[in-house]
Amino acid sequence: MPWRACGGILVWGLGGFMSVPGHAQTIPVAARDVWQADEIPASESQDTPSAAGGSLLGDMGGLRPWLARYGMTLGIQDVNELWGNATGGIASTSGDGRGAGTGASYIGVTMPDLTADLEKLMGLVGGTFNVSALQIRGRAITQDHLADFNPISGFEADRSTRLFELWYQQSFLKDTLDIKIGQQDLDTEFLISDYASQYLNASFGWPMGPSANLYAGGPSWPLAAPAIRLRYRPGGNYTVMFAASDDNPSGNRDSNVFGVTSNPADPTSQTMNDGSGTQFNMGTGALLITEIQYALNPRSGDRPGAVRHAGLPGVYKLGGYYDTARFPDYRYNMQGQSLGAYGGTPRWDRGNWLIYGIVDQLIWRPSPEGARALGVFVRATGNSGDRNIISFAIDAGLNLKAPFAGRTNDTLGLGWGIGRATSGVRAYDRARGALVQGNENHFELTYQAQVTPWMVLQPDFQYVLDPSGGLGNPSRPMRRIGNEAVFGLHTNVNF
Structure with missing residues (x-):
């Protein structure tokens, strides 16, 4: 059967189910200055390329100034990426034994x-x-050649032209409370490390847990969903957020999303049921997510009335979500027997949850007014093991701003992440006599260079150790997919 990278849990093929990677990820805005993340609210932490001075087309023949008079801001961002896999991976012909595991x-x-x-x-x-x-x-390299838990790039998605977000936000109580309602991408505000946003691997954006475990990866780029979000920023350094969202932005049926009974070739297609993004799907369940943030030594722009502190700034977050939908159980089939040993249709369990913690902390700045600085981030997630691919995941990294003289807007980053296959997945593998999946480690070395005020150039190198936790190669199921060395070049132009 054809193999495809997907955001669901199970794909039928090679005589049984196999876990495969997530597919919907947060978008890492490359032009963003992550070192100012402590100075702005979470919902405003991604740049909108609207200023004429930072855009290729300037005022667009007077259009932008005319729009500004009426309070409107137009931004156009264009991202292009080239990727190549030098080692490991899978054959692009997906299981027939022909083709190379490497390619561009x-x-x-x-x-x-x-x-x-x-x-x-x-x-x-x-x-x-x-x-x-x-x-x-274009075409995703993870889908063609890699078979990782999460895509090598957060921009990988199905080809389409679609509506993304459509929302209205209203603030109250002198901007301490605001409510947003409409079609929303939750990964711009929840579960995100600000410092990790400069990395290209999707796991540093919307992490492995929700991406691999939820329907089509949950309401995350490029799939938005109907939602209501509340944010409260009382006096002090705290922010509290809550959102209730549809949990199935693709609108696919549960049997399609998880590849259990139908459409095994493309179980999480982002275009099968709603290629335009205009159907506002409401189907399987609700995703309820909450997060509390604490800003340490916030800068003056962090919120109204904030003051500048002499200490190094940081942001600390705790949160979690609960999904009310049904999810397939790796342990048992509908008859209560071992799914791995006896096969059949998985039992469907009600509800799913995840908890997480995030740290973004500036740890070194030789001069309070200088550009050079060193920051660290750590994020950890954990969830149940019977109905998920990923049980826990951790990512961390070090970012050096202005690494070279005269390059004050550049950032050098070194990141690492790990994802662990759940106990249910491992038990399923053992019962059916397949290679048992474990940990996937990914490493990323990246350099974000501000070439012009309107263009960012970012060379990138990633190494993936035990892709999908040591998943068997589709062409040779009893041999694990080889470790992958991946080179990439990312450009971001603001028009």
Whole structure:
């Protein structure tokens, strides 16, 4: 049977089920200055390339100034990536034994975005409206050659032209409380390390846990879902957020998403049921997520009334989610027998959860006014093992801002992450006599260079140790997929 990278849990093929990687990820905005993440609220931590001075097309013949008079900001961001796998991987022909496990791949995304300040536009104080779209092209290298738990790039997605987000936000109580309602991408605000956002591996964005375990990876790029989000920022250094969202942004049936009974070739297709992003799917269950943040030594721009502290700033987050939908059990089939030993259809269990903690901390700045600084991030997630691929995941890294003289806007980063296959997956592998999956480790060395005010160039190297925790190669199931050395070049242009 064909093999495909997907965001579901089970894919039928090679005589049984095998776990495969996630597919919907947060978008790592390369032009962003991660060192100012402590100075801005979480929901505003990704740049909108709207300023004429930082865009290739400037004022667009007067269009941008005209829009600004009415409180509207237009941004167009274009990302292009080239990737090549030098070692390991799987044959691109997916299981017939022919083709090479190495090769090149291209992916590109164009992202127009329009934001309106409704106070300027129509006098509605505290109101903001946003609409954005995606044009995705190319072919994902993870799908073709890698078979990792999470894609090698957060920009990998099915080819489509689609509506992305469409929401309205209203603030209250002198901006201490705001509510956002509409089609939303939750990974711009929840579960995200600000310092990790400069890395290209998808695991440093929307992490392995939700990406591999939820329906189509949950409401994360490039799939948004109907949701309501509340954020409260009382006096002091705290922020509290909560969101209730549809948990199935692709709109695929549960049997399609998890590859149990139908559509085994493409169980998590982002275009099968809703290629345009306009159907606003409401089907399987609700995803409820909450997060509390604490800002240590916040800078003056962190929130209204904040003061500048002399200490090194940091942001600490704790959170978790609960999904009310049903999920397939790795242990038992519908008759209560061992799924691995007897096969059949998995038993469906109600509910799924995950908890997480995140640290973003600046640890060295030789001069308070200088650009050079060193920051560290750590993020950990954990969840149940009977109905998921990933039981826990950790990622961490060191970022050096302004690593070379005269390159004040550049950042050098070294990151590491690990994902652990659940006890249910390992028991299933043992029962059916397959290679038992364990840990996948990924390492990333990246350099983000601000070439012009409107262009970022980012060479990248990644090494994946035991892809998908040592999954058997589809062409030779009793031989594990080889370790992968992957080279990439990422460009981000603001028009």
